Amino acid sequence: MSLTGIWNINIATPIGTQSVELELAESNGVVAGIARGNAETTPLLEPRLENNRLTWKQSITRPLRLNLTFDVIIDGDTLSGTSRAGKLPPSKVSGQRAIGE
Numbered sequence: 001m002s003l004t005g006i007w008n009i010n011i012a013t014p015i016g017t018q019s020v021e022l023e024l025a026e027s028n029g030v031v032a033g034i035a036r037g038n039a040e041t042t043p044l045l046e047p048r049l050e051n052n053r054l055t056w057k058q059s060i061t062r063p064l065r066l067n068l069t070f071d072v073i074i075d076g077d078t079l080s081g082t083s084r085a086g087k088l089p090p091s092k093v094s095g096q097r098a099i100g101e
Contacts, residue, residue: 002026003054003074009095011083015063022095031056039063054079 007022022044024033031047031054039062047056052075058068070093072081077097082090 003031003049006098007079007095008098009079009093012092013083014088014091018063021098037062 003024004026005024007024009020009022011018011020018037021036022033023036024031024044024047026032026049029049031044031049033044033047033056035042035044035058037060040060042058042060045057045059047054053071053073055069055071058070060066060068066085069084070081071084072079072093072095078095080092080094083093084090
């Protein structure tokens with residue numbers, strides 16, 4: 001399973017659904033990536049892939065200044081899981097690989 005490519009994800013947050021584009025790359029077990037939202041582009045921090053489970057951290061400043069922790073399961077061309085901002089309850093994350101990737 002390769003996670004390399006563009007992924008369109010939705011995060012169901014208390015302030016509404018946030019749409020984000022992830023650009024992921026994997027080479028020899030090392031994962032790197034960036035997230036592009038409406039307001040900013042940020043690097044993924046400490047991305048780690050174990051089997052089909054991908055975790056990473058991300059700091060954003062818009063729409064709010066938050067440190068996020070993601071934990072998703074990749075199943076072919078779809079992913080699902082959670083995002084957590086500090087002590088707030090987890091937000092549902094869902095997404096799919098962009099067509100043509």
